[in-house]
Amino acid sequence: MSSLEEEITRIEDEIRNTSYNKATQLHVGRLRAKVAALRLEREKRAKGSGGGLGYAVRKSGHATVGLVGYPSVGKSTLLTAMTGAASESAAYDFTTLTIIPGMMHWGGAAIQVLDMPGLVPGAAKGRGRGREVLSVVRSADLILFMIDAEHTDFKALLAELENAGIRINTRPPKIVITPGERGGVVVTSTVRLTHLAGGLAVEIAREFGMHNGSIVLREDATPEQLIDVLAGNRVYVRALLAVNKADLLEPAGRERLRLHLKSFGGLFLSARTGQGVPELVDAIGKALAFIRVYLKPPGREADLIEPIILRKGDRVEDLLRRLPTELGVHFRSAQVSGPSARFAGQTVGRDHRLSDTDVVTIVVHHGGVRAA
Ligand SMILES: Nc1nc2c(ncn2[C@@H]2O[C@H](COP(=O)(O)OP(=O)(O)OP(=O)(O)O)[C@@H](O)[C@H]2O)c(=O)[nH]1
Ligand SMILES: [Mg+2]
Known part of the structure; x- marks a missing residue:
């Protein structure tokens, strides 16, 4: 084990063994910042040595779902059940x-599903093909966690992803950091701070080499949240949980599992018999929050038959990416009618956020108005 790895493990142990209360809050916060800074260093080194090389997976379809779970929970069997793609399964x-892609369809959207090697504890430190798997997980639009009655330690899976900078079912913290040249670190907040009071924010910033600048907190953020913003390479991904091999579960076992999973919920299914699979596909489709946008060539009727599929939160620029490149290059404005427009035919720019069932006309420079 490298000394960097030893140092990380030592601090992780110390955090685990320190009871968290008012008196230790500052100390623990400092330790968390230190270990986060060291993990960042570890990632940099892994990349530098070529050790962080991901699998080459070409994203395709309207969104990508990553199957994440311990070995043998049935990920490959589920890939085949959902997409028909062949991925070897065995006991x-x-x-x-390696990563095996498949494609499924939901409400007009094509959804790419990636079957992956099983994840094991220690993956973030490079165990198994852990680092490669995690790099693919980072780029997924949705994570499907999979467990079965024999592999229920869902928390440990979450912790692996946490350690790799992947944040599940949470939004980015409302913290704005602006580095400066002099004057030290100035912390301001719009709410009362209960976790980062007493100079802790400044100390954490220092661990990340920030000695001057401003930190603006727009929520009562925790040390972890501040660390996430300072570290800067976090991704925020939605996740669903599937409990496989339901065909083997007695009602009592199913109930025990349901209690164990508590707030996270979880869809019970059997990849082998197909029971619960259509419901899962539906839940995935809904969670990906697709929207349909219709194109209207200028002076003509809108094509209300074939929508362009986008995701909730997507903007005109995301629509342009789906259209012939010349439209993006010569783009002047867009005229929008529908839920996202204040009035029919509103003229908007590239950063206008679109809504489901909007009708859009693309207006390009030179040659007058034309549309896709
Ligand atoms: N009873 C039952 N067995 C299942 C089900 N799904 C998968 N299995 C079995 O579980 C074993 C492992 O399935 P795989 O699909 O290879 O599991 P995996 O998660 O892809 O495993 P790794 O690739 O090793 O990570 C196989 O023997 C499958 O036939 C299910 O719903 N019910
Ligand atoms: Mg497999």
Whole structure:
């Protein structure tokens, strides 16, 4: 083990063994910042040595879902059940050694599903093909966690992703950091701080090499949240949980699992018999929050038959990416009618956020008005 790894483990142990209360708050916060800074260093080194090389997976379709779970929970069996793609399944661990893509369809959207090697504790530190798997997970639009009655330690899976900078079902913290040249670190907040009071924010910033500048907190953020913003390479991904092999579960076992999973919920299914699979596909489609946008060539009727599929929160620029490149290059404005427009035919720019069932006309420079 490298000394960097030893140092990380030592501090992680110390955090675990320190009871968290008012008196230790500052100390623990400092330790958390230190270990986060060291993890960042570890990532940099792994990349530098070529160790962080991801699998080459070409994203395709309207969104990508990553299957994440311990070995042998049935990820490959589910990929085949949902998409028809062949991915070997077998009754031993680590059957899948690379990323296997499949494609499924939901309400007009094509959804790419990625089957992956099983994840094991220590993945973030490079165990198994952990680092490669995690780099693919980072780029997914939705994570589907999968467990079964024999592999229920869902928290440990979450912790692996946490350690790799992946944040599940949460939004980015409302913190704005602006580095400066002099004057020290100035912390201001729009709310009363209960977790980062007493100079802790400044100390954490220092661990990340920030000695001057401003930190503006627009919520009562925790040390972890501040660390996330300072570290800067976090991704925020939605996730669903599937409990596989329901065909093997007695009602009592199912109830125990349901209690164990508590707030996270979880869809019970059997990848082998197909029971619960259509419901899962539906839940995935809904969670991906697709929207349909219709194009209207100028002076003509809108094509209300074939929508362009986008995601909730997408803007005109995301629509342009789906259209012939010349429209993006010569783009002047867009005219929008529908839920996102204040009035029919509103003229908007590239950063206008679109809504489901909007009708859009693209207006380009030179040659007058034309549309896709
Ligand atoms: N009873 C039952 N067995 C299942 C189900 N789904 C998968 N299995 C079995 O579980 C074993 C492992 O399935 P895989 O699909 O290879 O699991 P995996 O998660 O892809 O495993 P790795 O690739 O090794 O990570 C196989 O023997 C499957 O037939 C299910 O819904 N019910
Ligand atoms: Mg597999």
